[in-house]
Amino acid sequence: MVDVFSGRPLLTRDGHAVDPEEVLQNKIVGLYFSAGWCSPCRDFTPILCDFYSELLEGARPPAPFEIVFISSDRSPEEMVEYMHDMHGDWLALPFHDPYKHSERTMMCCSLCTCLEDDGVTTMSQLNSLLHPR
Numbered sequence: 001m002v003d004v005f006s007g008r009p010l011l012t013r014d015g016h017a018v019d020p021e022e023v024l025q026n027k028i029v030g031l032y033f034s035a036g037w038c039s040p041c042r043d044f045t046p047i048l049c050d051f052y053s054e055l056l057e058g059a060r061p062p063a064p065f066e067i068v069f070i071s072s073d074r075s076p077e078e079m080v081e082y083m084h085d086m087h088g089d090w091l092a093l094p095f096h097d098p099y100k101h102s103e104r105t106m107m108c109c110s111l112c113t114c115l116e117d118d119g120v121t122t123m124s125q126l127n128s129l130l131h132p133r
Contacts, residue, residue: 008099010068010091013083023091027064032090035072036082049088071095 005020012018032048034041048067055063067090073079076095083092093099 005068005093005099008097009094011094012091013087013089015080018091020091024066024068027066030065030067032067032069033072034069034082035074036078036085037074038072042086045086049086052088052090066091068093 005024008020009017010020010023034045036042052065052067055065067088069083069087069090069092071079071082071092073082073095079092079095
């Protein structure tokens with residue numbers, strides 16, 4: 001997944017740019033397509049926050065997992081507000097990054113939409129992958 005973001009900075013929740021090759025190395029990466037104006041997204045985001053916190057803060061050692069938020073908000077300001085109001089300490093693709101409109105990203109978005117109805121199972125499968133027995 002690191003190669004997908006190679007050469008393009010990612011942002012922390014506080015707006016600091018980070019090198020994806022450093023922060024995503026050897027991690028399972030979840031792409032989170034969401035927007036603050038989207039009611040189902042706003043319902044799901046707290047669940048994802050809890051899941052993320054449990055994996056990274058509740059486990060020793062922390063799970064090798066990271067989320068990259070890809071915004072569908074209407075403006076950079078809306079994206080920042082949504083991130084500050086509801087998101088965990090995960091990363092984000094900058095609002096104006098052309099990658100979010102690429103064919104590859106749109107294919108990922110379509111796949112995530114297909115999985116959306118079964119999000120709990122998908123998160124459960126991810127948890128099993130990160131914490132094998």
